[in-house]
Amino acid sequence: MSDARPGPRAWARDVxxxxxxxxxxxxxxxxxxxxxxGRDVAGTARADLSFRDLDGKAHALSEWRGxxxxxxxxxxxxxxxxxxxxxxxxxxREHGPRxxxxxxxxxxxVEPVRAFAQRFSMNYxxxxxxxxxxxxxxxxxxxxxxFPFSVLVxxxxxxxDRRSGDLSREEIAQWLAEHLPSG
Amino acid sequence: xxxSTGAFAADSxxxxxxxxxxxxxxxxxxxxxWKDDGTLEVSWRIARDYYLYRDQLKFSAAAxxxxxxxxPVLPPSLPYEDEHFGTTQIYRDRLAVxxxxxxxxxxxxxxxxxxxxxxDAGLCYPPQTRTLEAGNSDE
Numbered sequence: 001m002s003d004a005r006p007g008p009r010a011w012a013r014d015v016x017x018x019x020x021x022x023x024x025x026x027x028x029x030x031x032x033x034x035x036x037x038g039r040d041v042a043g044t045a046r047a048d049l050s051f052r053d054l055d056g057k058a059h060a061l062s063e064w065r066g067x068x069x070x071x072x073x074x075x076x077x078x079x080x081x082x083x084x085x086x087x088x089x090x091x092x093r094e095h096g097p098r099x100x101x102x103x104x105x106x107x108x109x110v111e112p113v114r115a116f117a118q119r120f121s122m123n124y125x126x127x128x129x130x131x132x133x134x135x136x137x138x139x140x141x142x143x144x145x146x147f148p149f150s151v152l153v154x155x156x157x158x159x160x161d162r163r164s165g166d167l168s169r170e171e172i173a174q175w176l177a178e179h180l181p182s183g
Numbered sequence: 184x185x186x187s188t189g190a191f192a193a194d195s196x197x198x199x200x201x202x203x204x205x206x207x208x209x210x211x212x213x214x215x216x217w218k219d220d221g222t223l224e225v226s227w228r229i230a231r232d233y234y235l236y237r238d239q240l241k242f243s244a245a246a247x248x249x250x251x252x253x254x255p256v257l258p259p260s261l262p263y264e265d266e267h268f269g270t271t272q273i274y275r276d277r278l279a280v281x282x283x284x285x286x287x288x289x290x291x292x293x294x295x296x297x298x299x300x301x302x303d304a305g306l307c308y309p310p311q312t313r314t315l316e317a318g319n320s321d322e
Contacts, residue, residue, distance in 0.1 A: 080305035082267045107309065144203055146308045164203055166305035 051127035067101040069153040080166035107133040215317035226279040237272035241297035253283035
């Protein structure tokens with residue numbers, strides 16, 4: 001009677017096949033996680049995006065090439081957005097001369113944005129819009145469509161980082177320490 | 184279960200940061216339910232550390248055209264101190280709203296619901312609009 005058990009070579013082949021399946025599944029899972037985490041846009045350039053300021057004038061992201069750009073998406077009804085604005089005003093005042101450029105992009109009507117700009121003495125350019133803002137956030141890797149949402153763009157236009165939720169003073173300081181030239 | 188999980192810190196390609204739920208998991212809208220008294224119940228399961236604003240809730244009849252909604256019956260809400268907007272009223276955990284009809288429809292109905300909420304960890308979702316359907320109340 002012949003022995004039906006698989007030989008060592010068949011056993012090794014099965015183990016290899018199992019490991020291969022696990023590796024493929026793991027890679028697919030990691031890829032899916034990256035997609036879910038807002039598509040991995042780090043390192044990509046998005047200079048084609050543009051926004052309209054409170055007077056209706058269009059501004060492309062490329063306008064701020066050469067500076068460390070912090071795009072801050074916000075809305076006047078969003079309390080966490082209002083909480084971080086004084087920190088952004090402070091950062092622009094202190095680090096603007098070193099090359100930081102904050103741009104506030106509000107998904108809102110122009111007049112409320114104008115009123116809040118005055119109330120908070122906002123010292124950086126402000127944009128406003130509706131559906132096009134949501135599309136831009138999506139383009140920039142926002143997985144939630146919620147506010148605030150901030151994106152850090154390098155001087156050469158590469159996306160360096162992005163964050164959903166209000167930024168703390170420490171987080172802003174860390175971004176600047178990592179990406180703004182010292183001196 | 185993911186829907187009951189609040190904001191949490193997690194590692195990502197961008198470093199350690201809070202992770203937030205997609206809006207439909209933060210505020211899980213439940214199917215419409217006819218109650219014995221002929222009202223319709225609209226309800227949400229609200230994830231831990233998330234809340235809905237009472238004054239942002241809106242309800243309207245989408246179909247049939249003859250359907251007329253009465254005043255929604257809202258449960259007691261919680262006060263929320265907002266440094267910019269003063270004291271507002273919110274709901275946490277679960278919200279069930281009873282919708283009476285001043286003119287009852289035969290057959291199914293469609294309702295449009297608008298709601299808006301935030302996460303305690305510092306994120307607000309824009310107002311959400313959903314249309315819900317309910318079959319005949321006799322079914």
